[in-house]
Amino acid sequence: MSRTTDYAAALRTALRRAVGAVDERELTRATEALVSRYRSVAPATAPILASRVHVAAYAAYRMPATHAALTRALGVVAARGLEPRSLLDLGGGTGAAAWAAAGVFDTLETVTVLDQVEDALALGRELVVDAPSAALAGATFRQARAGAWPDLEADLVTVSYVLSELDPAQQEALVADAMRRGGSVVVVEPGTPDGYARVLRVRSALVDAGWTLLGPCPHERDCPLAQGDWCHFAARVNRSAEHRRLKGAELSYEDEKFSWVAAMAPSLAETQSAEDLPARILRHPLKRKGFVEFQVCRPDGTAGRELISKKAGERYRSARDAEWGDALP
Numbered sequence: 001m002s003r004t005t006d007y008a009a010a011l012r013t014a015l016r017r018a019v020g021a022v023d024e025r026e027l028t029r030a031t032e033a034l035v036s037r038y039r040s041v042a043p044a045t046a047p048i049l050a051s052r053v054h055v056a057a058y059a060a061y062r063m064p065a066t067h068a069a070l071t072r073a074l075g076v077v078a079a080r081g082l083e084p085r086s087l088l089d090l091g092g093g094t095g096a097a098a099w100a101a102a103g104v105f106d107t108l109e110t111v112t113v114l115d116q117v118e119d120a121l122a123l124g125r126e127l128v129v130d131a132p133s134a135a136l137a138g139a140t141f142r143q144a145r146a147g148a149w150p151d152l153e154a155d156l157v158t159v160s161y162v163l164s165e166l167d168p169a170q171q172e173a174l175v176a177d178a179m180r181r182g183g184s185v186v187v188v189e190p191g192t193p194d195g196y197a198r199v200l201r202v203r204s205a206l207v208d209a210g211w212t213l214l215g216p217c218p219h220e221r222d223c224p225l226a227q228g229d230w231c232h233f234a235a236r237v238n239r240s241a242e243h244r245r246l247k248g249a250e251l252s253y254e255d256e257k258f259s260w261v262a263a264m265a266p267s268l269a270e271t272q273s274a275e276d277l278p279a280r281i282l283r284h285p286l287k288r289k290g291f292v293e294f295q296v297c298r299p300d301g302t303a304g305r306e307l308i309s310k311k312a313g314e315r316y317r318s319a320r321d322a323e324w325g326d327a328l329p
């Protein structure tokens with residue numbers, strides 16, 4: 001993880017510079033239209049980012065949140081020892097995954113973002129002009145449609161907040177494309193029951209093809225939450241004044257809820273030593289006097305409650321700092 005640069009702050013600055021000139025009333029109207037479109041669960045029949053103002057609105061109100069979610073997910077993947085040198089972001093829009101990957105992986109050398117909407121790619125190019133890493137500043141943003149991606153491969157392929165815009169057959173084809181092109185694949189979706197259902201289908205495709213899950217699951221058995229619950233996490237996003245105005249919001253932060261899965265191809269997994277994975281924390285921990293209570297997903301494929309009490313010493317001190325989405329100390 002690149003610890004010296006605050007990529008979220010650099011992205012906020014780049015957004016202010018690139019989107020600041022757009023008429024604020026138009027931006028607010030486009031934001032409202034996008035919010036209502038993204039609440040719908042129907043696949044898109046035409047590009048949702050239909051104009052430059054829609055693209056600017058998407059970048060201003062969604063990109064800080066998708067960037068935060070991806071940063072959390074990629075952080076877990078980095079903790080598994082992944083050190084990608086190349087990134088391919090399918091349906092990458094304005095480049096949120098590229099910003100997150102550059103912030104998490106110091107090893108990144110090349111970044112390619114593919115999307116169907118040229119206006120989104122153009123804004124993505126503008127945002128990275130003064131980016132804090134050479135890989136990000138030199139990123140390629142290239143127009144392409146799902147099903148007709150150029151013949152590129154990368155160590156890491158991201159598919160972030162894209163599946164909901166596609167019908168189930170297209171979703172399946174996109175995931176298969178990502179698996180053909182990447183040594184590792186990370187798929188992120190909104191943290192809704194619907195988004196989780198899509199992630200669960202991706203997880204099955206990965207496991208069935210013999211891929212090794214890198215997160216968030218500590219096992220490859222059936223998901224223990226599949227009956228009546230949904231696996232999702234939260235990433236804290238600091239809202240800029242512009243962001244607050246656009247959303248008509250008062251709080252200085254929001255929590256972006258997301259579902260995700262990441263996996264590594266069988267050829268790569270062979271090079272890694274088998275590890276005992278820790279349980280994953282599935283809810284905000286309850287920090288009580290003398291103990292912390294967690295809901296977790298365990299390596300044996302079960303989910304349930306774990307308590308870490310003061311008697312556990314150092315482990316208890318780590319438990320007090322642990323957050324939803326972290327590994328159980």
Ligand SMILES: C[S@@+](CC[C@H](N)C(=O)[O-])C[C@H]1O[C@@H](n2cnc3c(N)ncnc32)[C@H](O)[C@@H]1O
Binds near residue numbers: 091116117144146161
């Ligand atoms: C909600 S945005 C997500 C953008 C970005 N990945 C992020 O996380 O912020 C969905 C993106 O998927 C792209 N997309 C949707 N369907 C596509 C298709 N058939 N081919 C290429 N891109 C597509 C859209 O143009 C849009 O940029």
